[in-house]
Amino acid sequence: MNVRMEITYRTPKGTETLFNTEEMRAKKALLLAEDLEKTGRLKHIVFIDSQDNAWSLKELRKQMEDIKTEPHDVTVYFDGGFDLKTKRSGLGCAIYYEQNGKSLRLRKNALVDELDTNNESEYAAFHLGVQEIELLGVHHLPVTFVGDSQVVINQLSGEWPVYEEELARWADRIEAKLRELGIHPEYQLVSRKKNREADHLASQALQEIEISSLIELKED
Template sequence: MITVFFDGLCSPRNPGGVAAYGYLIYRNGELLHRGWGVVGEGRGMTNNVAEYEALLAAIRWIQKNAPGERVVFKGDSRLVIKQMSGEWKVRSDTSRRYVPLIKSMLEGIDHKFVWIPRDENVEADALSKHAYEMHRRGRQE
């Protein structure tokens, strides 16, 4: 089984700051991959955009490197988890853009979404902060 921890941020202000994300992918408790990135800066950037982009990046990696495996997505954004689980309605333009896309990418993949408290998501949070800091310093890794 694959477990994905994901997180996103928008700093120094939300909305309109730098949207960055991080994610970790484990198989049966063993780290397979970790990733991070910057979505953009300014208009249209929010925490939610960063969270959804983290999911997209993780799903792309899974499609390429672990197809057909059962996946559990864990995140501390109640909005993203509840919308992706179908428990909450999709109302914002951001959610209307991302939720159908992500659901279509997950077709045929046995998966579920689980909300976790922030203190159980510290590694993904640290990766999103790392991506932000690299961007702020004008560096890439």
């Protein structure tokens, strides 16, 4: 969960000013707010999330405590590959999240036969990511989806229209599931180089190398 802070600060002589911060992880925002509280000069603070919901310090503390045992701070990397010769598609997703004070990574891929284009493969890879976060129990939280497909990212974010009937069906299916889970999607378009992990998983699927793993990430 990401938030920005609106802070009213008062000097010892009573001069006040308003600060607006950049968006940051809620955990970091809480640490900064608690440190500011210790100065005795913090008059008022409001946390604004990515859906423009406002939280008081007390409310945000409770929210962070409530979600501690559930998957949160979720980022899904996805990629799909299509082999023209075999008409097979490789789907890959890598999911990073926090739970019970741990940083975790889930990797998953799949090989499918029923798709006809690379764009369909990309949508199917996105859908695979949605299925996996549903299995993890992610719900009613913002989730960041990261991919190198301009078509998928721009169409799902509403930047581009969807003209192809088959792609429209994929988009409708994905959006319906996100609504059902109460997930607020945030979309990030990256270069293929920055999506290497999901791309590799998709390539492994095309090579009939099945990947399904969950590990805890340790800090260096």
